[in-house]
Amino acid sequence: MNDLEKRKQVYGICGECNEPGTGFLWCQPCNSKRSVDNFKNWTSGNKDIDKFIQQLQLNAVHCKNYFEWMIPFENFKDITYITRGGFGKIYSAVWPERYIEYWDIENQKWKRDLKGIASGLLDIHNSGKVHKDFHSGICQPANNEKQSVKQKGIYGVLPYMAPEVLRGYQYTKACDIYSFGIMMNEYISEETPYNKIPHNHALAIKICKGLRPNTFKYTPKLLADLITKCWDAKAENRPTAKELYQKLGQLSDFDDEYDYKIKLNRTSEKRSNNIQTHPQAIYTSRLLNFKNLPEPVNLGAIQSTLFSEGFDCQLDESDLNEMNQDDENNIE
Structure with a gap:
């Protein structure tokens, strides 16, 4: 200028x-x-x-x-x-x-800056584009030669995909925001999402029924609230990339304090560095094809914790029958 x-x-x-x-x-x-x-x-x-x-x-x-x-x-x-x-x-x-x-x-x-990823996402959205494969894992070409043109489904890493995408709806900017929330929680907790369970049709159902990764218990409330808002089941309730960037900017003065408190509490908790990842927990982009997934809803924090640890799967008989019939065919 x-x-x-x-x-x-x-x-x-x-x-x-x-x-x-x-x-x-x-x-x-x-x-x-x-x-x-x-x-x-x-x-x-x-x-x-x-x-x-x-x-x-x-x-x-x-x-x-x-x-x-x-x-x-x-x-x-x-x-x-x-x-x-x-x-x-x-x-x-x-x-x-x-x-x-x-x-x-x-x-x-x-x-x-702590908000570099949010800045990059804002640049993408401001240009009128959508990322569509936003995660911390390894990407693969969407036009991988091993994939047939006739194959139908969605492409990405299951734990980072918004429930509406899993149900076959078009990928939107709000879907990128959902993925950002998962990544924020992963950064703070230092634990990849859903690493103890298979990334299959059953997990897709649980996500649609409200399952989300457990938040690290010492996450500052302002950040925890922002993460929860990002992965809301209703896309319209999620912040825009601009709102996300601005909110993180407002918190920038407390970045060092937040980092210190999180690291201090993580150390005092003596969390294990030898987290066992389930052999069917897959963090590379792949073609997915799920059928008859339920309408997305939100769960409360306590219920979500029990849900993720297997105490409350909330799968009815029709869910189980559908998984048994289609699970092998639903994931390419």
Whole structure:
């Protein structure tokens, strides 16, 4: 935006230089100076690459333009070997610190985002598109050559799929929000959803009848309420991607406090790191085809807990007969 008055209205005034911002919570001149001051503290080992990264940092008009270097190797967690490429080995890893969002003037440090996934989902929805396969597992091509064109069904990972999708209804933005809620709970609880039971027709029925993953008991209430709203059985009750992003933004000032409390309580609870996953719990995208699933409803928290642990399956005789007849054919 070249119009200074319009920039002032949209992005506000920088708290350091008192000039209009160049992006949301971002001032290019001030952050460029910080980048220059930090150039002496890092190098990629290649002058051309250094120059390229430096130019990206200097020209960044908002956080999504900012290319950060470097991230110390010891800051990565859960480093996992994937495969060997033509020029080296490939690994995946988790970066708990997350990317830079804005400069915290009061505390004189970079503020890092917890809501990056929500931001990405908002970008997808703002462009008029739907993700359709939103989960933390492994995706496979929807046009996998092993799948016949004649095969009918839905494609995805069962634990993350909204109940209306399981019943064959069209995938909508609200379905992505449901998946986001499942992923939020997974991140906080550090436990994949429904990992102790088979991901089959019986689970699809239970999800439609209100089953949801157990929330970690020390989850802050504001986050627990947001998660519950995301996976509401009625799509119209779920927040939009914009509302989700804004709500997480309102909680951003408490991110560090929330992370600390969750990690502290998780440690004190001495949760097992050796969680046994059921052999039929599948977290890769696949073709699914379920029939005669019930109308989606919500369950209370206590009832849902009993339900997930097998104490209250709530399956009537017709459900059982349907599963026995079609279970093998319903999952490709």
